Amino acid sequence: MKLYRQNIAVVIFSITLLTIVVGVFLTSTDWNEGRALQWISALSGWVAGIFAAITAGVLISQMKTMRKQLANQEAQTNFVTGNLPPEFYPYTPENEFALEFRLENNSIRSVREGAIEVLRPSQIQPQLFDHGREIDYADTYNDATMFICDLPGWYNRNAASPYTIISLCFVDQAGETFRGSVELRIRLKMSGDDDFSFERVIEVDLDKWLP
Known part of the structure; x- marks a missing residue:
């Protein structure tokens, strides 16, 4: 649950940051259709990259959590079965x-x-x-x-x-x-x-x- 909340917070922060960047650009740059398409294309690439990084981070965190849980289960099993070393x-x-x-x-x-x-x-x-x-x-x-x-x-x-x-x-x-x-x-x-x-x-x- 804690990891899920952290991931949601990262997503919200990323979307908010992108919104601010786009808003600043729209209010400070001459706007035309060609430039709009260029910026939309570039922005979509940045968004895809950010979400790919977030997804990779989530998967890595989940894998670490799973390995820790498996190690704890193995230790508990070894304790019950008497398979611990001297x-x-x-x-x-x-x-x-x-x-x-x-x-x-x-x-x-x-x-x-x-x-x-x-x-x-x-x-x-x-x-x-x-x-x-x-x-x-x-x-x-x-x-x-x-x-x-x-x-x-x-x-x-x-x-x-x-x-x-x-x-x-x-x-x-x-x-x-x-x-x-x-x-x-x-x-x-x-x-x-x-x-x-x-x-x-x-x-x-x-x-x-x-x-």
Whole structure:
């Protein structure tokens, strides 16, 4: 309704402006039939162009509105069917060396395995410091922190989504704690999958998180 009113206002404004232009011309210019035909012809071209632009604007606005509505419907459908992806993000400092990350499972399928690795800088390695009870096994090797877990799916949508915590510290090749910015990639294997089916890359400024 709001968009419709805006479009009507644009049309009325355009017609009013054209009327004023024509009125000014008629009162300030010698009028004859030949010139009248020329101006009518030119004016009709301008009117067609203006209304074409208005129509294009209306169609573009309607398409944007439809895409937004479809995206909202898809999000609602994914929420109801449990087709939302897990979330992985920094949560709170464990101490002055380690940062606690939170893994939330928004999917209806459970999380079975995971791998966390540093993409940038390449010389930095993640070191496992602690983890939640949902994780059965975790270790760091081949420049990645690997874990096996039993994080259940989010079946009860009236309750908070299941989660677990993974605390990591980051060290350089000299074994010193790194406090700069790191780009992390987490991959997850969900129940029913033969390989990692979820992947997310996040950037974390450790200096802003660690005390």
